[in-house]
Amino acid sequence: MSPIPLSDYENPQIRNWLDLPRDVTSTILLKLGAIEILRSAQRVCTLWRRICKDPLMWxxxxxxxxxxxxxxxxxxxxxxxxxxxxxxxxxxxxxxxxFGTDDLLKYISNCTSHLRRLRLVSCSSISDQGLTEVAQKFPLLEELDISIGYLSKGPLEAIGRSCPGLKSLKFNKVAFRYPHIESDEEAFAIAETMPELRHLQLFGNKLTNSGLIAILNSCTHLESLDLRRCFNVDLEGNLGKRCDEQIKDLRRPNDPTNDYPFTDEEHDYGSFDEDYPLGIADLDFLLDVDYDYYIGDVDYDHYIDDADDDAPEPFYD
Structure with a gap:
């Protein structure tokens, strides 16, 4: 490769990230997510650190x-x-x-009364009691995502009664074809307490046609309904016709799941044309992993001694 002529270096245009407008820098930093901001981005320079401490960033x-x-x-x-x-x-x-826990939910509820969107995915350390106790602290909640969890009808009823403006609910589970189990408790809880729902996803739920009818009767504003892998629901005949007429965006039990992020193919036993009814079983075990967290009183205004190789480096205040 021939050398670059010196003339190409004349009048170089040097661009400095620090010259970007503050709002542009904020937008870029927000795309990193909270973890990367706390672990690294805020350490880059004084300006970025100042932006990262702005309450509007959080x-x-x-x-x-x-x-x-x-x-x-x-x-x-x-x-x-x-x-x-x-x-x-x-x-x-x-x-x-x-990683959500009951204690963290309580902390959130004590720090804000303006929460509108809450995502609790794969949070096995959040209990029925824990979510029920904080439900009344989220009166403005509009969107709730409880996917791959182990919660039951209790917190759904509490959320429905405490959050009258709830518009979107995802209450998804791992789907098992059999043994055949039917339960409309959660569907009835939704029907009885969440009349303003516009979007509902019940992936892998055990509801039957009775539970679905209750939802259709009560949640008359529903625009989208996702019933994929709800194998106890039969949308043949009049019920299927009603769903098509009432719901703009309907996902049926046997529809493809390629756009669903938590599909667990290893639990997808059997084929859709079995002669016996398909059912769903609750997970009756949790992954028990021994893991030592770094927990303690952390002073985020100071660095951990660099000589202490065994201690994790903290993020900074």
């Missing part, structure tokens, strides 16, 4: 971890509480996927 907190939860060098719950503190009561949207 109105929406996405703690969805893109790496293996158990390889994280920080305790995500401690990190999340720190992010919530930075919001200064302005938090409206939070995602605590994979």
């Amino acid at each position: 109105r929406a907190i996405d703690m969805h971890n893109s790496v293996d939860l158990y390889s994280m060098e920080h305790d995500l719950e401690i990190m999340c509480r720190h992010a919530i503190d930075r919001s200064c009561g302005q938090l409206v949207d939070i995602n605590v996927e994979n």
Whole structure:
């Protein structure tokens, strides 16, 4: 390769990231997500650090971890509480996927009364009682995602009664074809307490036609309804026709699941043309993983001694 002529270096245009408008820099940083902001972005320079401490940066907190939860060098719950503190009561949207607990839910409810969107995906440490107790603290909640969880009708009823403006609900489970189990408890809870729903996803639910009819009768504003892998629902005949007429965007039990992010193919036993009814079973076990979190009183205004190789490096206040 021939050398680049010196003339090409004349009048170089040097671009400095620090010259970007503040709102542009904020938009770029927000795309990183809360974890990367706290772990790295805010350390880059004084300006970025100042922007990262602005409460407006923390109105929406996405703690969805893109790496293996158990390889994280920080305790995500401690990190999340720190992010919530930075919001200064302005938090409206939070995602605590994979690590949410009852204690963290309580902390969120004590720090904001403006929450509108809550995502609780794969949060096995959140109990019926835990969500029920904080439901009344979220009167403005509009969107709730409880996917791959182990909650029952109790917290659904509490959310429905406490959050009259709830417009979107995802209450998804892992779908099992058999043994055949039917239950309309959750469907009835939704029908009885959430009349303003516009969007409902019940992937892998055990509801039957009776539960579906109750939802259609009560949730008359429904625009989209996802019943994929709800194998106890039969949409042949009049009920299917009613769904087509009443729901703009309908996903049927046997529809493709390629766009659903939590499909567990290993539990998809049998074929759709079996002669016996298809059912769904509850998961009766949880993954029990021994993992030592770094927990304790963390002073985020100071660095951990660099000589302490065994201690994780903290994010900074």
